[in-house]
Amino acid sequence: MDKEKSASQEIWSLGKELGLTSHLEDSEVERQIAHQVAVRNSEGRAGGIACVWNRDVFEASSKWDLPGAVVVNGIVKQGNIGCCIINVYAPARAGEKHRLWDAIGTIVVQNADMCVCVMGDFNVVRRREERAGNGETFNEAEARGFDDFICSNELEEIRIQGRKYTWFKPNGRCKSKLDRFLVNEEWLRVWEGSVACGLQRTLSDHLPIQLRTKCEDWGPTPFRFLNVWVSHPDFHDVVDDVWSKADVVGWKSFVVKEKLKMLKVKLKEWNKLTFGSIDHRIQSLKIEIQEMD
Known part of the structure; x- marks a missing residue:
C-alpha cells in the first residue's frame, strides 16, 4: 500500500x-x-505507470503489476460488465518486449470472457509508415513481432481519429505512433462504437489519447448470425447435429430456447475454426483501405 x-x-x-x-x-x-489507484514504480530511466479510476463507476476486484504493465480487473457498475484493463509502458529492449507480449497474451486469454483493453505506450510501431523523420529507423523484426502479438491474441486496434503520430521529438523532426488502444472481441460487442481521440499535446512529448465509449445497458448482447454460414456445405450438418443430440426436457418453448443457446455456442466455435476471426479480418482490411487513402 x-x-x-x-x-x-x-x-x-x-x-x-x-x-x-x-x-x-x-x-x-x-x-x-x-x-482507487494501481501503480508500478519507475525503474532506472523507465518511468512508472499509474491507473486511477472512479469508484462510483468502476469497482476493482484485483490489481497487480509486471515488468512493463499494470493490470486491473473489475466491474463497470452500469451494466455489471466485467473488465480487464492492462496499462502498458513497454521497455526499450526487444527481448524484454517479447517477454511482455507473452505475459500480456496469457492474461488476455485467461480473461477472454471479459472486456479486455490493452493500452499505453508500446514503444514500437506496427508498420513502416507509423515512423517518420530524420534518424528514425524502422525495425522490421520488432514491428512483425508486435503485429503477431496483436493478431495471435485476436486484438483489434481502435484507430485514433485525426492523428497519425503520438510521439514527437522536441525539435519536431522525428515522430512515431507508439501509443494505442487494443481491445478484444468482447469489448467490441459491449462497446461497438468505441473511438480513440487525440487530445491537445502540451508539455509531454506524447500525445494524450482518450478512449470514448457509450455505456448503455441494453441487456444481453444479441447473437449475430452471418449469412456466409449458409453457403458453407457443413453448416446444415452442424445445426442438425446440435439439434438432434441436445437432451433437453420441459415445455416446448423452454426446449427450443435451450437448444438455441447450445447452437449459439457451437456455431461460434465452428465459425472460428472454419472462417477464422472474421471481425479481425474485416478490421485489417479497413486499416489497409485507410492507408491507401
Missing part, C-alpha cells in the same frame, strides 16, 4: 497544480485516491 499512498500524494499534488480543489483535508483526499 506504500506505493499507492505515495502515488496518491503525487496525483493530488498534480491535481492542485491543475486547479482542482476539495472541501476535504489533503490527507483524506490522498487516502481516498490510494484506494
Whole structure:
C-alpha cells in the first residue's frame, strides 16, 4: 500500500497544480485516491505507470503489476460488465518486449470472457509508415513481432481519429505512433462504437489519447448470425447435429430456447475454426483501405 499512498500524494499534488480543489483535508483526499489507484514504480530511466479510476463507476476486484504493465480487473457498475484493463509502458529492449507480449497474451486469454483493453505506450510501431523523420529507423523484426502479438491474441486496434503520430521529438523532426488502444472481441460487442481521440499535446512529448465509449445497458448482447454460414456445405450438418443430440426436457418453448443457446455456442466455435476471426479480418482490411487513402 506504500506505493499507492505515495502515488496518491503525487496525483493530488498534480491535481492542485491543475486547479482542482476539495472541501476535504489533503490527507483524506490522498487516502481516498490510494484506494482507487494501481501503480508500478519507475525503474532506472523507465518511468512508472499509474491507473486511477472512479469508484462510483468502476469497482476493482484485483490489481497487480509486471515488468512493463499494470493490470486491473473489475466491474463497470452500469451494466455489471466485467473488465480487464492492462496499462502498458513497454521497455526499450526487444527481448524484454517479447517477454511482455507473452505475459500480456496469457492474461488476455485467461480473461477472454471479459472486456479486455490493452493500452499505453508500446514503444514500437506496427508498420513502416507509423515512423517518420530524420534518424528514425524502422525495425522490421520488432514491428512483425508486435503485429503477431496483436493478431495471435485476436486484438483489434481502435484507430485514433485525426492523428497519425503520438510521439514527437522536441525539435519536431522525428515522430512515431507508439501509443494505442487494443481491445478484444468482447469489448467490441459491449462497446461497438468505441473511438480513440487525440487530445491537445502540451508539455509531454506524447500525445494524450482518450478512449470514448457509450455505456448503455441494453441487456444481453444479441447473437449475430452471418449469412456466409449458409453457403458453407457443413453448416446444415452442424445445426442438425446440435439439434438432434441436445437432451433437453420441459415445455416446448423452454426446449427450443435451450437448444438455441447450445447452437449459439457451437456455431461460434465452428465459425472460428472454419472462417477464422472474421471481425479481425474485416478490421485489417479497413486499416489497409485507410492507408491507401
